[in-house]
Amino acid sequence: MTPTVSVIMVSYQTRRLILRALATLRDATPTVPYEVIVVDNASTDGSAHAVRAEHPEVRVIRLARNIGFGRAVNVGAARARGGYLLLLNPDTEPVGDPVGALVGYARTHPGHRIYAGRTLHPDGTDDGRSVFGFPSLWGHVCYATGLSSMFRRLRWTNPEELPGLDRRVGGPVPAASGCLLLVDRALFTTLGGFTPDYFMYSEDVDLCHRATAHGAQPVLVPAARVVHLNGAASTGVRKRVMLLRGRITYLRLRWPARRARIAEGLLVAGVAARALAAQLCGRDSPVREVWRQRADWRAGWPPAASLDPVEILDGDPAQPV
Template identity: 40%
Template sequence: MTNSVQSSDQLPEVSVIVVSFNTREMTLDCLRSIAEQTKSAHEVLLIDNASGDGTAAAVAAEFPGVRLMAEAENHGFARANNLAAKGARGEYILLLNPDTVVLDGAIDQLLAFAKREPQAKIWGGRTLYGDGSLNPTSCWGKMTLWSVFCTTTGLSSILQQSRLFNPEGYGNWQRDSARAVDIVTGAFLLMKRDLWNHLGGFDLSYVMYGEEADLCLRACAIGARPMITPEATIIHYVGASQQLRGSKLVMLLKAKIRLIRDHFPGWQKPPAMWMFRLWPLMRLWGTKARARLKGSSATRQDNILKLKEVWSRRAEWWNGWADI
């Protein structure tokens, strides 16, 4: 039984926004888990970015109560969420990826946590891979001059369990305690609709990646202190593979450079940007060195080719995403 809100005169407590693109079966599983695991009064707004796999038709057939926006073009993640949020009626907005499964009343648990910790203003939970192991990407520490140094030199990869040398990944913390974080990932992010509107939603300059980092940092600048809780746990499938993809890495670099431009203190921007620009080259050299020492596996050779591609395309990401 679910308290999903259908009528226009009854307002939901939370508006769950899902953005889909060619993920029909995962999206349907996600929507089923919301319906099965959520007792709080809620509405689901699903915006489909012109999927070619029949996602919109399948959702309309199985979930007539979902507020479906079947778009004729792919708006991307940030713009699609902004469009959907304009129609949200809940006191809270929950961003939820389509490749997730809600476990054990996670949305209800996250709402309860938000009410216990209202000063946080942004809330997230714990994410697991499909096999039940920890997916640590539910939250991140913000980029700093020190973290950029650790990333560029490889210290954050070599010493992943160290809070000192892997500050953005929070070291060995298993996401098994409630605590303040800098950034809650947009795969499972709750905030009040009033705050979302005050911030103007996602900055569309972040065409891909970095949107939630920018959103959280802008919220922190006006007093938010984001938190996550292990009581709200979901499965989030994406991220299990460590294989590099050239175009994805190019977009990620553009987002990171943009975050440095937007959020670092003035005097720190030049050294941070120059250090971070060297990261793909340093990783390329490191991967080549490991190949010489440990043998040239197919994965290492593939990563070397991808990193060479990324470095050859540095003019694309050198200055980050442009203003829109």
């Protein structure tokens, strides 16, 4: 039977998490036919072997090196058979039947073409990170001045986190996270998948930006829920640096050059102000190390033209598009 939806998981050193995610997904008994494709980014913890051993129904594609999230999803999407692609992080556990909820909504509301679910803390509260607004110059001003931190619950001063959105109700949103994201496969193909310039972070904003230009309207489906075990709680230096590299890359790819330079300057000012405040208060905050690594994140991610081709060690051949 041809699956209705292809669930794509990208794995990197997540053996324990991905085995748990696959088991809980199977136990959730999705109400629509589905397949699962795991793209392993050259893990050294035996993830690919373990998935094949414990979940022989899952299609595993093992890559020669870690190529990041978006490019790995593109590899899985090229081998997908479903009419929809569902991107699902390996550090998630379903609540109810998120696959059925997303596909059911997509079938009755086909015009949106991109569908986000809710990502929850382990205690069941919404982590506020499954949907967000597009980056704006005003949002960067709020970050640089600290308004977005001081008045985080106000939409006017924190436009990207959408603090006024009732996630229990849902509705149209500007952009959605790739943690739990259903996209019409035809649209994904038309867009050429994720832009390969991103290694991690902001590739989902970029996808929604380009999809909106093609007439899509991302929407939050509140009945589709997963517990996000690790991502929302991670605030380490490495993640912050990657977030900033993704943001800089988005600005340079999608904004006019002068406007992008102004926004980049505001980002730098915001990080500098936070690092200085931490130093003056004597706090050992990660932002101080993030500031010291500013040369790395200000460079953004390397452009796609400079990247090596994707090398697949083993896995299914690509499906014809």
